[in-house]
Amino acid sequence: MNELVIFASGSGSNFLSIINHIANGHLNAKIVGLITNKAEIGAIEIAQQYGIPHCVLSSAQFTNNKTYESALLNQCVQWNPRLIICAGYLRKIPTNLILAYPNRILNIHPSLLPKFGGHGFYGLHVHKSVLESNETHTGCTIHIVSAEYDKGPILAQERLAVHPSESAEHLAKRVLKLEHQLYPKTIASYLKQLNNTTE
Ligand code: GRF
Secondary structure, three states: OOEEEEEEOOOOHHHHHHHHHHHOOOOOOEEEEEEEOOOOOHHHHHHHHOOOOEEEOOHHHOOOHHHHHHHHHHHHHHHOOOEEEEOOOOOOOOHHHHHHOOOOEEEEEOOOOOOOOOOOOOOHHHHHHHHHOOOOEEEEEEEEOOOOOOOOOEEEEEEEEOOOOOOHHHHHHHHHHHHHHHHHHHHHHHHHHHHHHHO
16 A cells, blocks of 8 residues: 655645545545644644544654654654655654655655755745746646755646736745645656556
8 A cells, every 4th residue: 555654844735635635536545644843733633633643743852853863763664654745844854764765755845946945945935035036937846855955856846827916925825726736646646656666
C-alpha cells in the first residue's frame, strides 16, 4: 500500500485536499499519520475529524536539534511511510530524514521555483514579493526535498497569470486552489513511478 505521512504547520488545506482525493478514488494511497511542529492548528483538527493519528513535535519539547531530529525519524520509522508529504511544514527537513527516505520526501511551494524560494520565502512573503517584482505569472511547485531549502528536483508546476491590482491575500488564495489539484495529482504519478522502479 502507498502509505503517506503528512508534515504540516498550519491550516492543513493541502492535507484535506489529499484526504479528499484518496476518498474519491483519484489517489491510491493511505495517510498513516500527521506530524506537526505546533499544537492547536487546523491540520490537527482535520486529522482528528478523519481519525488519522497525529504527533506534535514542537521545539519546546526538545533540549536541542538532535533530540528533535531523532524523535522525528523515530515517529516516521514507526509509521513506515512510502512517502513523506510536506504540506506547509515550516521547519527545515533534517539531513537524517533525507538520508533515511532518499527521494521519498516531497514538498509544495507556492511559487514557480526557483523564483521566490529559499530561506524566508513562506506564506504571504512569497506572494508579496511576486507582486512587488511585477511578475506576470506565478504558481506552485512540487519538488523532492533535498538538503537545501526549496532546491530539490522539480516534479511539477502549475502557472497562473498575476492580476496587477490584486492583493497578496487574493493571490495566495488563487495559488492555493491550484495547489489543491496539483499536489494529489503529482503524488499519484510519483507513487506510480516509484512503484514501477522498485517492483
Ligand atoms: C501552502 O501555500 C504551501 O504551498 C506552503 O504552505 C501552505 C500550506 O497551506 N508550503 P495549507 O496548510 O495546506 O493550507
